[in-house]
Amino acid sequence: TLPSSASARIPLPSGLQFEVLKTEGHARRGRLTLNHGVVETPIFMPVGTYGTVKGVMPRSLEEMGAQIILGNTFHLWLRPGMDVLRPFGGLHRFEGWHKPILTDSGGFQVWSLGDMRKISEEGVKFASPVNGDKLFLTPEVSMQIQHVLNSDVVMQFDECTPYIMGDKASGRLTTEKEARYSMELSLRWAKRCQLEFERLQNPNALFGIVQGGMFTHLRDESLAGLELLDFPGLAVGGLSVGEPKAEMLRVLEHIGPRLPAHKPHYLMGVGTPEDLVDGVANGIDMFDCVMPTRNARNGHLFTRYGDLRLRNTRYKTDERPLDESCSCYTCTNFSRAYLHHLDRCGEMLGPMLTSVHNLHYYLDLMREVRESLDAGGFEAFRRQFATDRARGV
Ligand SMILES: CNc1nc2c(CC[C@H]3O[C@@H](OC)[C@H](OC)[C@@H]3O)c3nc(N)[nH]c(=O)c3cc2[nH]1
Numbered sequence: 035t036l037p038s039s040a041s042a043r044i045p046l047p048s049g050l051q052f053e054v055l056k057t058e059g060h061a062r063r064g065r066l067t068l069n070h071g072v073v074e075t076p077i078f079m080p081v082g083t084y085g086t087v088k089g090v091m092p093r094s095l096e097e098m099g100a101q102i103i104l105g106n107t108f109h110l111w112l113r114p115g116m117d118v119l120r121p122f123g124g125l126h127r128f129e130g131w132h133k134p135i136l137t138d139s140g141g142f143q144v145w146s147l148g149d150m151r152k153i154s155e156e157g158v159k160f161a162s163p164v165n166g167d168k169l170f171l172t173p174e175v176s177m178q179i180q181h182v183l184n185s186d187v188v189m190q191f192d193e194c195t196p197y198i199m200g201d202k203a204s205g206r207l208t209t210e211k212e213a214r215y216s217m218e219l220s221l222r223w224a225k226r227c228q229l230e231f232e233r234l235q236n237p238n239a240l241f242g243i244v245q246g247g248m249f250t251h252l253r254d255e256s257l258a259g260l261e262l263l264d265f266p267g268l269a270v271g272g273l274s275v276g277e278p279k280a281e282m283l284r285v286l287e288h289i290g291p292r293l294p295a296h297k298p299h300y301l302m303g304v305g306t307p308e309d310l311v312d313g314v315a316n317g318i319d320m321f322d323c324v325m326p327t328r329n330a331r332n333g334h335l336f337t338r339y340g341d342l343r344l345r346n347t348r349y350k351t352d353e354r355p356l357d358e359s360c361s362c363y364t365c366t367n368f369s370r371a372y373l374h375h376l377d378r379c380g381e382m383l384g385p386m387l388t389s390v391h392n393l394h395y396y397l398d399l400m401r402e403v404r405e406s407l408d409a410g411g412f413e414a415f416r417r418q419f420a421t422d423r424a425r426g427v
């Protein structure tokens with residue numbers, strides 16, 4: 035008979051295969067096979083928090099080369115709720131996206147609720163920002179929700195360790211002791227997630243999340259603890275939470291290369307185009323960020339040659355496309371003058387067209403990164419990328 039300890043755990047065949055096709059330094063060109071399809075890495079994942087990438091139709095996402103998008107446990111639990119989603123067999127049929135979906139666990143969103151939440155060993159109690167209902171999100175409930183969503187990649191329920199403790203004004207940095215407690219809590223929650231994920235017999239892939247704040251020795255302990263649980267993929271959490279860029283890079287340069295080479299690595303909530311290229315150079319395969327879509331709605335456009343603020347009057351009569359090197363629908367058919375006009379008039383087509391361009395830019399940047407890795411020219415690409423971005427629009 036099998037020993038009764040955890041070592042008797044019979045891991046389910048997780049819905050994930052990952053192969054590293056090429057490496058250049060710590061950068062990796064890979065292929066991730068999930069239940070709803072194959073994803074070429076490194077990859078950027080558009081954020082679709084409420085079951086929609088704001089203002090962008092699924093067919094436009096396909097057209098621009100999106101391979102996997104994000105959904106969110108916290109938001110979808112509140113609205114539309116699991117009773118609506120269950121009959122659809124999950125998120126794919128509900129939102130008309132039939133390729134892979136990754137869902138975040140709600141840990142980050144609950145953390146950002148601030149003092150409207152109460153954290154305990156068991157989980158997080160909070161009042162619904164939608165209707166004030168008293169809710170209780172635990173590792174087990176997060177797994178049950180993501181099981182209903184049927185997302186291809188399920189994120190563990192974690193606590194995103196803050197960079198600043200308490201209110202921002204106080205500016206008090208999180209101490210090593212606080213970061214340790216938070217990291218160890220997330221490790222205990224990781225184990226509970228895994229047990230529940232297996233009890234549910236979820237056929238998808240569960241990722242652990244490395245915490246530890248800005249303390250590299252805590253990051254190492256978090257990684258070691260997660261490795262004992264042998265998740266099919268790992269994310270780096272607790273970054274892009276208000277820390278200076280140099281701090282994010284210091285932690286990333288430490289932990290990125292230490293992640294297990296044969297598993298996919300996901301850097302959560304990051305970042306600018308420069309952050310993505312730096313992340314790839316430090317062993318990251320997957321990225322998500324609200325920037326391309328959120329900034330698009332505020333007229334902040336990314337281009338090969340730098341950023342462009344659409345509201346600036348200099349674009350009122352500018353007949354050029356946003357980015358003359360871009361092949362997206364927006365750059366192929368419309369001028370900066372037209373987009374400036376739509377923005378001035380508050381026309382809804384404005385954010386739709388600027389979102390298409392920004393997402394296309396991020397996705398195309400990662401396509402160029404993949405091609406440079408295929409050709410063994412990532413370092414050369416990285417230098418050219420930096421030169422181009424400094425040129426000016
Ligand atoms: C922005 N910076 C940042 N985002 C972060 C997210 C949300 C990722 C992503 O999930 C999306 O929901 C679908 C979020 O956007 C609403 C975010 O893009 C994180 N999530 C978890 N579970 N743990 C973290 O430590 C964590 C750290 C982050 N830092």
Ligand SMILES: [Zn+2]
Binds near residue numbers: 360
């Ligand atoms: Zn474009």
